Amino acid sequence: MAHAVRTVTGPTDRVVVVGGGLAGLSAALHLLGAGREVTVLESDAAVGGRVGSYALGHGRRIDSGATVMTLPSVVSDALGAVGLTPGDTTPPLRFDRLSPAYHARFADGSALDVHSDSDAMVDEVTRFAGTDEARRYLALRTWLAKIFDAEFARFMDANFDSPLDLVSSRGALRDLTRLVTLGGFGSLGRGVARRLTDPRLRRVFTFQALYAGVAPERALAVYGAIAHMDTGLGVYFPRGGMHTIAEAMADAVVRAGGRVVTGTAVDALTVAQRRVVAVRSGADSYECDIVVLTPDEQVTDALLAPHGAAPRRRSRMAPSAVVLHGTVPSELAASWPVHRHHTIEFGSAWERTFREITGRRGRLMSDPSFLITRPALSDPALRIGDREPFSVLAPCPNLDTAPLAWRELGPAYAREILTTLADRGYRGIDVHFDVEHLDTPQTWLERGMAAGSPFAGAHVFRQTGPFRRRNLIAGLDNVVLAGSSTTPGVGVPTVVLSGRLAAERVVGPVSATRPQSRRRAVPGASRRGGEVAGAANN
Known part of the structure; x- marks a missing residue:
């Protein structure tokens, strides 16, 4: 570090990490590596957060969140904090570099890898x-x-x-x-x-x-x-899906002597003399010396507010997205103009599109662009018989700027998205895409994401770098934040970094590998990922 930074005061032996996403798991690994006793509490039935998964038919799963992975070295660093490599975990991690990283299609019929x-x-x-x-x-x-x-x-x-x-x-x-x-x-x-x-x-x-x-x-x-x-620097994909990153990190936490407790929603903090002394979930109480809070801003602030520690002003939130998850027939998909893991399907509008979804009075895109993900092209093991997982993401305004009735609008807008794609050459997608999960700003809101945005606080100037919400809490001496709502911000590598930065607020600087702009190392094990192992430790 170029300068000394503040750390928490008082004892730091027992740490409770609230949230089993990448930020919380990263913080847990770095804290375990520094000799702390760590318990991770996750409200969902499985770890992952924004890199979780949804069940599909035939026992398969599809990534429910991020599909783009850069800087896999940050995951290797987190595992290395407890002496493990990506190949040591269950499932073992193998990151494949995507070539090309994206395929871009434009309204004039041109295309670019x-x-x-x-x-x-x-x-x-x-x-x-x-x-x-x-x-x-x-x-x-x-x-x-x-x-x-x-x-x-x-x-x-x-x-x-x-x-x-x-x-x-x-x-x-x-x-x-x-x-x-x-x-x-x-x-x-x-x-x-x-x-x-x-x-x-x-x-x-x-x-x-x-x-x-x-x-x-x-x-x-x-x-x-x-x-x-x-x-x-490259886009990567872990064999088995993005959700295997969290599963492997949770496994590493357990191997290092930590606990990962799922299905445990934290509803209150017990505070005495400016310190959280216990984290409560229903009738259960987890005593602690340090708390690392990683949920989204809306959930974190609800926990801090009774103790006068929540910020007075909420962050300005980023736009949201509608995402269709499901399966398509592989033979039919082969006839579509989507022959890469990631395809960006640009509409003819551009500046207008951004004005529509980022403006203070948000609107749905009048000429939409989409991110289409077809992961079985990189990992054929993801295929389900003659079908394969398929996702379509359409950016949209958040609920602050456009408080639309998504429970009613969502299915109709999904049909409109598929009709648009059918008109652009994805013939039959409106009939043969079996949409098993539909995410909208309303479903993101119900998962605790402020303004129904999975992208957290927008990186406007006043929410950038040193002006972003800090990871130490004024008014409470032993609470540290991690995740996309705090520094350094949104994205898979950045939230993993945020976990290490949170750990440094507890134990001081920890070593890490700085990525080089021209380096092409590909970390990962040589064998394929296996089935998900249990992450809880009784």
């Missing part, structure tokens, strides 16, 4: 938009890599006690100066547009702003780091 390998991408851009644009792509790639290198240690992998931490040391000031020089605090959209002339390519390197909850023109260029992780 998005490769993280620079040579492959140069060839593809040359085919798609010519040699001059390929040279401009290389300049863009270099710029995004420089932003990532200048930003990672200072913004993503660091605790903040104050915005002054950004200039608290010579190294901090140097990195901040580099970011300013690179234009990191300007507009991401304009920064990309200055380097690329093809409007279709500009979309490929700015759609990631949606993860941060803002339109590309309003997103800070520092969030080009997300685009670099996607398009430069």
Whole structure:
């Protein structure tokens, strides 16, 4: 760390982690590695949170949340805190690098494979938009890599006690100066547009702003780091599905002597003299010296409010999404224009689409874009007879900006999505896609996500870096936050990092591997993942 940061005071031997998602499991592993006694309490029947799963027919499962994995090294670091590798857990983790990372389809009929390998991408851009644009792509790639290198240690992998931490040391000031020089605090959209002339390519390197909850023109260029992780460092998929990451981490917690208790919703904190002394779930009470809270902001604040420790102002939330999960006939899917693990199906509108879903008066997309996931193309073991798992994600406004009646609207909007896709060449999808689970802002809200958004607080300037909700709580001396609502923010690698940052608030700095913008290591075991093991330890 470039500067000393505050840690909790008092005893730290017994830790209760509330939430068995990636943030909570990461915090648990780092705390166990530092010699603490750790219990993880998860309200659902299984661990995972935003990387959980839904049951499908024939005993198979489909990922219920994130489908894009970057920086798998952060998972390896968490497992390494207790002396394990990805191959040591049950299930063992094997991360396969996707090539291409995405397939992009545009309304004019053109299409592009998005490769993280620079040579492959140069060839593809040359085919798609010519040699001059390929040279401009290389300049863009270099710029995004420089932003990532200048930003990672200072913004993503660091605790903040104050915005002054950004200039608290010579190294901090140097990195901040580099970011300013690179234009990191300007507009991401304009920064990309200055380097690329093809409007279709500009979309490929700015759609990631949606993860941060803002339109590309309003997103800070520092969030080009997300685009670099996607398009430069690589997108990965763990065999068996994204949910196996949480299952493997939970298994590692148990192997290291911790406890993971599922089906246990925390409903209150017992506080004495500014310290939480127990976490309560119904009639059960779990005594503790430290509490790490990882649920979404809405749930965390409900636990803190009775003790006067909840913030007075709620965060501005990111847009939401409607997601259709189910199965399709493999033979029919082979005739669709979706021959990659991830396909981005762009509508003709772009700026208007972002205005519709991110504006203060949100509206459904008038010309929608979709993220389509067909994971069995990467892992054939996911097929179910002659069918395979299939998901369609459509961004939409959250419930703060558009309080729509999703219980009634959801099924009708799902049908509209499938009709739109059928018109775009996915013939028969409106008939043969067996939608077994439909998520809308209402279902996200019912799972405790503020404003019905699975993307948590938007990364507007006042909620970025040192201005994002801190992971120490004013008014309570032994409570630490982790997860997407706090630093460093939204995304699979960032929430895993947030767990380590939370652990550092308890035990001080822990070692970790810093990813390199040009490194191509692929961590993981050599054997396939197996069945899910029980994560509870009595």
